[in-house]
Amino acid sequence: MMLEIDTLTAGYDRTTVLRDVSLNCAERGITAVLGHNGAGKTTLLRAVVGLLRPTSGTIRLDGKDIGRLAPHRRVHEGLAYVPQGQRSFEQLSTLENLQVVADGQPRSRRRRAVQEALDRFPALQAVLDRQAGLLSGGQRQQLAIARALITAPRLLVLDEPTEGIQPSVVLEIERAIESLAADGMSILLVEQHVGFAVSVAQTYTVLAAGRVIQQGTGGAEAQADVRAALTL
Numbered sequence: 507m508m509l510e511i512d513t514l515t516a517g518y519d520r521t522t523v524l525r526d527v528s529l530n531c532a533e534r535g536i537t538a539v540l541g542h543n544g545a546g547k548t549t550l551l552r553a554v555v556g557l558l559r560p561t562s563g564t565i566r567l568d569g570k571d572i573g574r575l576a577p578h579r580r581v582h583e584g585l586a587y588v589p590q591g592q593r594s595f596e597q598l599s600t601l602e603n604l605q606v607v608a609d610g611q612p613r614s615r616r617r618r619a620v621q622e623a624l625d626r627f628p629a630l631q632a633v634l635d636r637q638a639g640l641l642s643g644g645q646r647q648q649l650a651i652a653r654a655l656i657t658a659p660r661l662l663v664l665d666e667p668t669e670g671i672q673p674s675v676v677l678e679i680e681r682a683i684e685s686l687a688a689d690g691m692s693i694l695l696v697e698q699h700v701g702f703a704v705s706v707a708q709t710y711t712v713l714a715a716g717r718v719i720q721q722g723t724g725g726a727e728a729q730a731d732v733r734a735a736l737t738l
């Protein structure tokens with residue numbers, strides 16, 4: 507397994523948000539986490555990437571316990587995180603935003619890493635010199651994911667990547683996510699909407715009030731089960 511979350515309990519100060527959450531991400535492919543507003547999806551991702559210290563439970567990446575590592579150490583271990591509504595450096599151009607991340611990579615890899623990230627999002631090619639602050643919402647989201655790809659993650663963690671984005675661009679983002687998974691990346695995908703996430707996922711988990719209420723195998727035919735769980 508690429509990621510193994512075992513009986514994770516976590517929260518903020520005195521508020522426990524997640525209780526005994528367990529889920530796995532396979533070595534390749536998409537693991538979807540669904541749930542209504544406030545179910546604890548973002549909290550789960552923050553614990554996985556190290557922005558929140560779990561109260562109890564373990565988080566293993568490719569067999570290694572990463573649950574107490576600082577966020578940047580988890581990046582070194584192969585995690586990349588694209589938060590919801592992610593912003594890049596607004597004063598820098600699209601290309602500069604990618605280069606800033608690439609500067610942290612071995613010199614021999616930098617140029618190729620930027621090119622490979624751009625190949626995933628052809629729409630960014632046309633706005634390489636534009637300031638990130640002037641990009642559309644869809645372009646910004648594509649840039650945010652492209653930036654994450656530069657570190658060549660083993661596990662890509664995405665929080666609602668199509669939230670608030672115009673429908674034509676949503677398709678481009680979904681295609682890019684699918685093609686990354688098809689090329690062997692492991693992706694942990696949080697979504698509030700059932701359609702795309704469940705149909706492309708190998709496995710899915712539904713959270714409600716911080717607990718797992720349903721888990722199963724993804725695919726178009728799983729959508730009805732997930733919708734039913736979400737109306738309970």
Ligand SMILES: Nc1ncnc2c1ncn2[C@@H]1O[C@H](COP(=O)(O)OP(=O)(O)OP(=O)(O)O)[C@@H](O)[C@H]1O
Pocket residue numbers: 518521523541542543544545546547548549550698
């Ligand atoms: N920084 C914080 N301090 C205290 N409570 C928080 C904090 N962030 C979130 N919460 C609470 O934790 C619970 C879960 O929030 P979380 O953001 O994980 O849900 P979510 O499923 O990601 O929802 P959304 O779709 O709105 O992002 C909510 O009740 C929220 O009020």
